[in-house]
Amino acid sequence: MITTAAVRELAGRLSGPVLLPGDDGYAAEVAGFNRVVEHRPAAVAAVRDAAEIREAVGWAAAARIPVAVQATGHGPTATAHGDGLLISTRRMTGVTVDPDARTARVAAGTQWHEVIDAAAAFGLAPLNGSSPLVGVVGYTLGGGLGLLSRAHGYAADHVTAIEYVGADGRPGVATAERDTDLFWAMRGGKGNFAVVTALEFSLFPAPHFYGGGLYFPGEHAAEVLHTWRSWTAALPEETSSSLALLRMPDLPAIPEFLRSRLVVHVRVSHLGPADEAERLLKPLRQTVPPIADTLGEMPYARCAAIHHDPASPVPYHERTLMLREFDGPATGELLALAGPDSACGDILVELRHLQGALGRPPAVPNAVGHRDAAYCLTTLTPPGGEPDTVVEGMAHRGTGLRYLNFLTGPQTAQRASQGYDSATYTRLTEIKDRYDPENLLRFNHNIPPRAPRR
Incomplete structure (x- = not known):
């Protein structure tokens, strides 16, 4: 006590x-x-x-x-x-970039916008997600599915060192050569094994970057979704994309054209010159006239403009499912659950295109799975809304697993095992036995030891 x-x-x-x-x-x-x-x-x-x-x-x-x-x-x-x-850890911030090694070392409370700005000075970019306000450590330990992931893989795949304090209070450094079981487990196992004090990870060249979004009227959701699904099938790995069905509330902070209506938002990021991106985007632009078009060449430091994630605190339940495929019939099913004629009350229903480097094993193995998934389905539901209606309605299309970073809210902690295949989860519990046998680190996507001692 x-x-x-x-x-x-x-x-x-x-x-x-x-x-x-x-x-x-x-x-x-x-x-x-x-x-x-x-x-x-x-x-x-x-x-x-x-x-x-x-x-x-x-x-x-x-x-x-x-x-x-x-x-x-x-x-x-x-x-x-x-x-x-x-x-x-919010006061523990700081970024050190080694431009020759193309690495960054960050303190435990650092947010992605700090890394993005520091790396941009050297023409480099990290594997951050859609919001630059997210913490680096939690995002990375959960896998890290970001704007450049189809080109380079999960953020966890490129961690080179983890400085930590164990559940027993002793400090250490885990790398591919040192504390190797812990290094494997922490990259994908979230905060179950130790408290991170600093991370070191790779950065990547971004000499040309093109990004933004196309916003379409909700009544054309079927045409846009079918076109986007076909379009993603032939994309190069340099192009990452997602499609979101948005139902935003009528609030002053939200652009007027998004309020109190269904809008289809196609988000795109492309590592390459503008003319190359424009050629790739022709099928989308020819679907139906968009409400707004924010696509264009930009410095990577402006990547937050692609998704326009909220900048102020909000309450929401987040649910997710990894999809093995997303074909024509699956498109129809999603439209029935979340399209213009549905009773869907989710703020967001999003499909993120995976594959590319996300489908290949990393050079140094880790606990992140989902290499066989083609898309990631995610929903944001307001408090008091019906959770899981869309996600569970599409469950028969899934791999059986969920992406932990998109699984948040008070009812999700017990679902941590659904982030891993059985062999990976068994190994994680064995490592938990050694590093935190009393499960002191348990206010998280918890992986309990096999026989917790308290």
Whole structure:
């Protein structure tokens, strides 16, 4: 049990605040971007560097107190509550780029926009996702499906070193040559095995980048979806794309043409010159007249403009399914579930095109699966909405697995096993046995040890 005296003792070791429920700043410190989960830990510790993470984890380990970690809170699952300690890493930021090695080293609380800007100075780009406000560590440990993934694979495939503090409070560095089981498990196993203090990963040249979106009226969803599905079948790996059925609320922060109506948004990113991209895009542009066209050549640093993800905190349930294929009949099924004549209430129903480098094994094996999936289906549902209606309606088209980074909300923690095939999950539980046998790191997409000791 966490006592006031124990909290004061921990506070004496840290430069940042250690807060209890009711303290000024507690609510703001535990709040994440996705407000569908409300953390209620017995204490929250704000850390500023790796040494302070060691102090906080060591303190919790000695008292056998469970630990949660949060940087931005974009992907919450289990609520941190009871006697738990929440370690807030949002103050731990910093990026170091090695342009010769084409690598970046980032501190635990770093967001992607910091990496994008630092890498752009050298003509390089990271394997970030659609929102630059997402934390680097959580995104990468969950796999990392991003704008350049068809060309280069998952972000986890290109991690070169993980600096960490184990559940026992001891620090270490995992690489392909050192702590190899832990290195394999953490890349895809989320935050189940240790607390990350820093990551090192590869960057990639981006001399030419083309991106943006086409917005179509919802009544033409069938024509656009069928065209997009056929179009993705022949795309080069340099082109990544997704299609979203949007039902946005009537709010001032949302462009007027998107409010209170169904809009089909085709998102595109292309590693190559503009004339090449324009040739590829002709079939889409010839479908029906778009409401808006934001496609064009841009510096990679402006990649947030492609998806236009929300910049302010919002509550939502996120569900996902990996699809083995998406053919003509599947298109009809999705339209029946989420098209203009459906009763769908999801804010977003999105298909992301996979394959390319995502379908190949990485040079250094990791726990990320889904190499056989062709598309990723994701939905965002407002609180109080009916979750899983679209996803479960398409389940017979799936691989049987789900992508963990797109599986958020208070009912999703128990579904962690659905992110892995049986052999991978068994190995992950065996590694959990060795590195966190008491399951102290459990406020997450939890992979419990085979026989937890508490």
